[in-house]
Amino acid sequence: QKQAEQAAKEQAIEEAIANDQNVAEIGMVKVPPGATVAELAELLGVPASDIVKRLFLLGNPLTLTQSMSDELIELVADDLGREVKVMTKEEENSFTFYDDPADLLPRAPVVTVMGHVDHGKTSLLDAIRHTGVAEGEAGGITQAIGASQVKIGDRTITFIDTPGHETFTAMRARGAKVTDIVILIVAADDGVMPQTVESINHAKAAGVPIIVAVNKIDKPGANPDKVRQELTEYGIIPEEWGGQNMFVNISAKKKIGIDELLETVLLQADVLELKANPNTFASGNVLEAKLDRGRGSVATVLVTRGTLRIGDAIVAGMSYGRIRAMLDPKGRPVKEAKPSDPVEILGLQSVPAAGDEFRVFTEEREARSLAEQRALKARIEEQNRVKHVTLETLFSTMEDAEVKELNLVIKADVQGSIEALQDSLDKMDQSEVRINTIHSAVGAITETDVTLADASNAIIIGFGVRPDAKARAAAEHQGVEIRTYSVIYKAIEEIDAARIGMLKPTEEEHQTGSAEVRDTFKVPKVGIAAGCMVTEGEIGRDDNVRLVRDGIVVFDGKIASLRRYKDDVKSVKAGFECGIGLENFQDIKPGDVIEGYKIVEVARTE
Numbered sequence: 205q206k207q208a209e210q211a212a213k214e215q216a217i218e219e220a221i222a223n224d225q226n227v228a229e230i231g232m233v234k235v236p237p238g239a240t241v242a243e244l245a246e247l248l249g250v251p252a253s254d255i256v257k258r259l260f261l262l263g264n265p266l267t268l269t270q271s272m273s274d275e276l277i278e279l280v281a282d283d284l285g286r287e288v289k290v291m292t293k294e295e296e297n298s299f300t301f302y303d304d305p306a307d308l309l310p311r312a313p314v315v316t317v318m319g320h321v322d323h324g325k326t327s328l329l330d331a332i333r334h335t336g337v338a339e340g341e342a343g344g345i346t347q348a349i350g351a352s353q354v355k356i357g358d359r360t361i362t363f364i365d366t367p368g369h370e371t372f373t374a375m376r377a378r379g380a381k382v383t384d385i386v387i388l389i390v391a392a393d394d395g396v397m398p399q400t401v402e403s404i405n406h407a408k409a410a411g412v413p414i415i416v417a418v419n420k421i422d423k424p425g426a427n428p429d430k431v432r433q434e435l436t437e438y439g440i441i442p443e444e445w446g447g448q449n450m451f452v453n454i455s456a457k458k459k460i461g462i463d464e465l466l467e468t469v470l471l472q473a474d475v476l477e478l479k480a481n482p483n484t485f486a487s488g489n490v491l492e493a494k495l496d497r498g499r500g501s502v503a504t505v506l507v508t509r510g511t512l513r514i515g516d517a518i519v520a521g522m523s524y525g526r527i528r529a530m531l532d533p534k535g536r537p538v539k540e541a542k543p544s545d546p547v548e549i550l551g552l553q554s555v556p557a558a559g560d561e562f563r564v565f566t567e568e569r570e571a572r573s574l575a576e577q578r579a580l581k582a583r584i585e586e587q588n589r590v591k592h593v594t595l596e597t598l599f600s601t602m603e604d605a606e607v608k609e610l611n612l613v614i615k616a617d618v619q620g621s622i623e624a625l626q627d628s629l630d631k632m633d634q635s636e637v638r639i640n641t642i643h644s645a646v647g648a649i650t651e652t653d654v655t656l657a658d659a660s661n662a663i664i665i666g667f668g669v670r671p672d673a674k675a676r677a678a679a680e681h682q683g684v685e686i687r688t689y690s691v692i693y694k695a696i697e698e699i700d701a702a703r704i705g706m707l708k709p710t711e712e713e714h715q716t717g718s719a720e721v722r723d724t725f726k727v728p729k730v731g732i733a734a735g736c737m738v739t740e741g742e743i744g745r746d747d748n749v750r751l752v753r754d755g756i757v758v759f760d761g762k763i764a765s766l767r768r769y770k771d772d773v774k775s776v777k778a779g780f781e782c783g784i785g786l787e788n789f790q791d792i793k794p795g796d797v798i799e800g801y802k803i804v805e806v807a808r809t810e
């Protein structure tokens with residue numbers, strides 16, 4: 205009888221696949237890796253106590269908030285007579301649909317241009333757009349949407365025009381991998397710059413091949429070979445030197461080398477053998493979306509599979525609707541879009557987010573119900589958000605995990621600190637936990653760093669630098685840990701301790717308040733004092749304080765005097781002005797931020 209049941213189930217799965225249904229809809233439950241006991245209970249729709257009991261009987265007592273290994277998840281589900289599949293968000297996206305290899309046809313590569321500001325991203329995209337227009341189409345090159353396409357002979361390349369690694373990584377954080385190839389643009393008169401490195405790290409973290417366009421070769425000071433040399437330090441090595449990366453010298457301004465660059469993209473695409481099934485219901489990702497006064501919700505989407513048509517009922521993230529109209533990258537109305545085609549669509553009821561997956565349903569009713577389910581799930585997820593790894597939980601997380609690695613994003617005040625820290629990390633015993641620095645750079649901790657850490661489950665280490673307000677908010681929202689240090693050995697000590705699960709009761713920093721320096725003036729005995737406005741919380745006379753200038757900590761110490769008008773006061777609350785003098789520190793400037801904090805001893809929770 206069991207066999208008959210199994211056969212029936214397998215047939216149902218096959219049918220579902222044939223009908224393009226989500227496999228999950230017919231009984232197989234998708235579980236993210238590292239799900240906690242409570243999460244698994246919710247996904248399976250059983251009381252958590254049932255799972256706790258079974259875990260206990262299996263000799264693995266766990267509490268509700270502890271996460272489970274893949275094996276354990278499968279074991280418990282099996283025990284409950286349920287079928288589960290443990291998969292990451294990315295796997296989930298590719299798993300949902302099944303295509304017979306025979307149905308797959310070649311598709312155009314999707315390319316993103318990244319690089320340091322002013323190195324020529326915009327100019328390159330412009331130059332490329334003109335290339336495609338040569339055949340008597342000129343004049344009508346108003347770019348309507350955040351993507352474009354060029355034709356080279358009978359082949360097409362799609363460019364995503366929202367340059368910048370932020371968008372790129374924000375999409376990846378949502379499980380969307382839309383870019384096949386990254387063109388890294390580096391100005392030959394400027395060389396490798398901070399955002400060049402950032403771009404490399406973002407592309408590498410996503411596992412996307414990099415083609416280097418060495419730009420501005422028309423300039424007198426241009427030295428393309430120096431760029432090649434500099435990039436080797438970051439593991440970007442030209443093919444002619446035995447490496448993996450194709451390089452092309454170009455001038456975006458003088459339109460030199462553009463054709464060769466496009467040919468190179470096609471070569472790289474050939475290596476990747478990009479394919480998709482065009483003859484099915486469409487699915488893909490939202491590239492950008494906005495609310496337009498006249499037209500309502502307007503979304504630019506990239507089709508990754510199937511053919512999208514006017515009249516289709518679709519779900520994009522938490523919004524749904526029926527496609528009223530579609531525009532191609534030149535703003536011309538089109539009736540359908542195929543894999544790798546970007547189109548602007550009208551007809552969604554609300555505005556989806558960049559990176560959201562979209563897919564077509566046969567019935568609008570189904571689309572609506574999925575959108576509503578997702579909205580509900582998002583609310584639940586928001587409530588029990590999955591925390592990222594932290595130094596404190598590193599060891600217990602590692603015990604369950606298959607891959608034992610610690611990803612770090614390191615930001616510091618000077619390059620020397622990064623090198624010193626990296627040096628010590630390299631010397632650490634990595635036999636049990638591999639330590640990967642996925643990005644390091646000089647400067648304040650920014651929102652981009654948090655996005656990268658979020659997408660890569662990394663911890664951010666700040667060394668003599670602080671997160672800005674946006675970064676702090678993002679980190680809190682995404683559950684990304686930021687640890688800041690002022691001495692290297694302390695950072696090393698803690699990472700080392702976390703690695704072996706011995707992180708001692710930690711001293712935790714509690715922010716008390718923050719004040720903006722509006723003005724400075726001389727005060728007898730104190731020297732230079734700052735006229736401040738407290739913008740957040742409350743600054744206390746006995747608090748420790750940091751003076752932060754452009755995200756860099758320039759002073760860390762005590763307050764020498766805290767006054768309101770002429771009176772010494774104990775503390776000043778947000779919304780009030782005050783005068784602050786710092787102990788043995790005079791170099792205060794308008795625009796600086798004074799952050800107050802207290803050190804509190806926190807016992808470890810486990």
Ligand code: GDP
Nearest residue numbers: 321322323324325326327419420455456457458
């Ligand atoms: P983005 O910030 O990376 O988008 O850079 P832009 O495309 O805006 O280019 C920055 C500046 O560099 C502009 O003034 C461009 O005119 C100039 N530029 C871009 N490409 C070239 C080039 O190939 N040669 C020269 N001489 N200037 C260029």
